[in-house]
Amino acid sequence: MARPKSTGLTYFPFDVDFIQDIKIRKLIKYQRGKSISVYALLLCLIYKNGYYMLWDEELPFILSEQTGFEEAYIREVIKCCLSLGLFSKDLYDKFHILTSRGIQERYLEAIKNMKRKSVISEYSLISSEETMVTSEETQVNSGKTAQKKKKGNKKENSLSGGKEEFPPPEVFEKTLQECHAELSGNESWMETVSMNIRNSGHKDFTPSMFLDYLGRFFRKLQNEGETHKSPKDAMAHFARWLNIELQKQKTYGTANRSNYTSKQEANAYALERLQQHKLDLEAGLADQVERPF
Secondary structure (H helix, E strand, O other), X not given: OOOOOOOOOOOOOOOOOHHHOHHHHHHXXXXXXXXXXXXXXXXXXXXXXXXXXXXXXOHHHHHHHHHOOOHHHHHHHHHHHHHHOOOOHHHHHHHOEEOOHHHHHHHHHHHHHOOOOEEOOOOOOOOHHHHEEOHHHHHHHHHHHHHHHHOOOHHXXXXXXXXXXXXXXXXXXXXXXXXXXXXXXXXXXXXXXXXXXXXXXXXXXXXXXXXXXXXXXXXXXXXXXXXXXXXXXXHHXXXXXXXXXXXXXXXXXXXXXXXXXXXXXXXXXHHHHHHHHHHHHHOOOHXXXXXXX
């Protein structure tokens, strides 16, 4: 029985002017020189698999273990790569896939040089005519490919296709205090989230309740040991957390003591609040219950 053919590569082309690529220069500027180690390791993992890899929650740990960098920093580098176009943000948002047109083009070029048969059938960012590669095509088209390159298709030498854009400032980490202040002042975002919450069945959800939950959310982050977070990540994280918290209250009872119908329920609520206050005391946050930052 023949062994299944591997779609991965044992090596991949690495441009000598790699460091001059505008996107790489921006990555270094925004996330410092060590971000190149993270990006290069991601490329190795992608090409070992083929031309893409699936993001999962274990990936930051794996990269952290292999580079020695913090998981939070790994996440920020990946976000910056997505914002800069080093990975396709569209495929990441839809399928949690890390790839790019440049990665796929270099993958096909490597397959041609190895005279292997391969096809990009999933998550393709290049035209269908370019995806199928056979050994016969390699022999016939090798001269044409060289000529095409000579004519100056600079996109193949770039690490990724697409327009060059500076990432928006909200993708970069800030201290929890700065992040909390920014989100508290973002009225359009607050109103959008509040409207969605009211439309989901919580008709009495008010702006003051929103700010109270936002404060609790940042206290939770601080209690968990986080010190920095990007506003963009915090907004998405808070929206998910808020929905979960409100669903818990819908299932087990509201957070307002006056709505409890029995003494036993009221006592349970009081105990819960005392336990939360104890946690706040231990974290040195007791004097910040109303205004955490």
